[in-house]
Amino acid sequence: MKKIYLFCDNGMSTSMIAKKMQDVGDKHNLDLEVKAYPVRSLEKILEEKNPDCVLLGPQVRHLLEDTKKRVEGYDVPVGVIDSADYGMMDGEKVLKKTIVLMKNHKK
Template identity: 55%
Template sequence: MKKVYLFCSAGMSTSMLASKMQETANAHNLPIEVKAHPFDKMDVIIERDHPDCILLGPQVKYLYNGAVEKFGSTGIPIGLIDSGDYGMMDGEKVLKFAVKLIKEKKK
């Protein structure tokens, strides 16, 4: 089971997107778990759960470089959710982006 974790300011609006992504994964029988968390819990969650992909919401994109600096050495791919996809709550498109990041990491 692959773990895709979304992080934003409080984890609230991102949880709606995570639900839509999980619905898409379930509909396609993909072994993927999608969860949303507040950014300030990122350290603990990464250490405890070792996700396979980290996606940051548009509202915390200014924290992207710091996250890559801090967690890039773990080998976990980190991406920014497109603001258009986020606004439209396009779970399928964001899930495809996460899967692409996971596959690229394997290369």
């Protein structure tokens, strides 16, 4: 199972896009778990849940470089959800871009 975890200030608004991404994954029988958390819990989630991908909500995009440093020892790709996709709550587009991010990270 691939674990894709989204982070924002409180994990509230990203939980909506996480659900839409999970719904798309379920519809296509993809073995994945998509959940949202507050960014302050990043280290705890990394240690306890071992995610395959970390995504930041557009509202915390300024934390990208800091987040990359925080996940260095975990070999996990980090990305920022596109603002337009986020605003439209387009779970399918966000999931597709996430899969590309994960594949490119493996190279």
